[in-house]
Amino acid sequence: MTDIKVILLDGSKIELSKGATLFDAACKISPRLGKEAIAGIVNGAKKDLDYVLEDDDHIEILTFSSSDGKEIYHHSTSHIMAQAVKELFPEAKLAIGPAIKDGFYYDFDIERSFTPEDMVIIEQKMKEIIERDLPFKKIEVNKEEAKKIFKDKEEKYKLELLEDIQDEKVTLYQQGDFMDLCRGPHVPSTGKIKAFKLLSVAGAYWRGNEKNKMLQRIYGISFDKKSELENYLRLVEEAKRRDHRKLGRDLELFSMHDEGVGFPFFHPKGMVLRNILENYWREEHQKSGYTEVKTPIILNKSLWMKSGHWDHYKENMYFTKIDEEDYAIKPMNCPGGILIYKCSLHSYRELPLRMAELGLVHRHELSGVLHGLFRVRCFTQDDAHIFMTPDQIGEEIKGVIDLTDRLYKTFGFSYHVELSTKPENAMGSDEIWEKATKSLEEALIEKEIKYIVNEGEGAFYGPKIDFHLKDCIGRSWQCGTIQLDFIMPEKFDLFYINKTGDKERPVMLHRTILGSIERFIGILIENYAGAFPVWLSPVQVKLLPIADRHIDYGKNIMKELKKHSIRAELDEINEKIGAKVRKAELEKVPYMLIFGDKETEEDLVSVRKRGEGDLGKIKLTRFIEDILKEIKEKTL
């Protein structure tokens, strides 16, 4: 018997007897890998573990720890779920069941709608199937044979899928009595799945097209260890605990009302937070050479025709009439900013002109997508429009990148960058787009920032760089965006006077950093779980007298704190100190000052820090110094 050699990922080779499978290779590398192996990659193609290797094959063994491995694992779990559903509800028709970023789903066409109780039964059945430890068998057949099989099974969606497959040969996977059209690969047997959970059921259109039939989609997730599933479920719980919609109400920051769906109401404490945020934003923009403007919310239709919004953005806009004339409520700030630019003649010496605007825009979002402060119908963009000469593009983009970096770091966020290119409904020529896209790319390369490219995801007037920031539990949020625009200056006939006294066309750059103030506040709430750093806290200090006779002392402290613009509240409620402390902790106030007979005699306060406890007695003046330092430095 001759041996074969296969080449591993690191270039090393191992010897195997002829006829050896991927699984044999995994075992040979290490018994542990053999145990953990899910599937493998042979010469770049994903294969099942029972794939027979040949001499000089390049192989890689996949385990759950790789994203490819996870995907296969999730996909196999979706097949098990489909089998369970078919066993319980034979009338259900199978659509598709892929792995997704965070788990898997399977779409079914079935008359009844799945209930939470059904989920429990399906999970039960899945456990049974896993216990049966059925092998996943790969079957290769001709397309015609496959058609016959699924015709007999009356699986019309599978037949439809078959129609779209070009290859003559297709693969089927079978475990037990369950057979599915599938490219594979799969885990060797159902017993491989160690921990799973069905998460939710939702409607979804066949092939994502609303003209097609609505199917029922069941979502789930699986892991190769019970503890990892528990971790995942804990993270879901943690996200729920941080939900800004609940915290926003509990901490009296904002509210939502039926009378204005998608239009958030900011309460006094929410406004404190908002004003701090906006003031900080203004300071940083002034430092970076921006001026600030404010443009009207309602503007004449003619402006929106000219800007292209009428043609490209109408579905998302609100309209009104004034004196029989059509007006639109602005969905973006740029046309207003352009009118300001056009008010005067500009010299090349003025450029770049950086015009910032905290602009309130309204957009008609579908009712089903509204979500707290994250997805609303009116929001304040921290917008800016930079008018510049073409040779200033690079520097300006880099300037915006720097400012963005500074702002995000202040809140403790890390981030990643994505570049979006020309979309289908774009205005302007390919050359202009190419030039604009290249400028953005060059700035990123020069700044040594890694980025992902999203083809066709740009705005209709230009390509863009998006900043996605990452919160403390690992979720990412799209906030900042830089969009280069050669088209608006053209449409509005913008110009500046160059050195030689001739008119020249400026380039425009649209950008936001926080994105939407409302949304950013939502992100801050979730990131800090409502426990804001001192500089952002609506109430920074809570004054807690031990007994009623110490209230006057508290009022004096209050006066002192006010002198330094420290935001404090005095708790005058007739309660034991434990209850007052509890209340302040639940309100997530960063500092509590507690004072009774001992403190009043010596001008002291007992300091308690949120989440940490008693820090001991110090002079009030000392406390003020310390907290002012913390506020000034924006300590996290």
Added chain:
RNA sequence: GCCGAUGUAGCUCAGCUGGCAGAGCAGCUGAUUUGUAAUCAGCAGGUCAUCCGUUCGAAUCGGAUCAUCGGCUCCA
């Protein structure tokens, strides 16, 4: 917008097969004067989302509307 679930006091929730609307927390009043995450007692609080219907009788059953939540991008 579409599919599904949900909607009872400010909040969290109970209320069975139709028969007088309930609790805890929060609020108010009083007692207590408290030493680092809940003192005790009393009071008040409701168009059971809205409308229409079935019924002797509807929070409960049916329909419509509104809102909220989850999903509708991931393609064998």
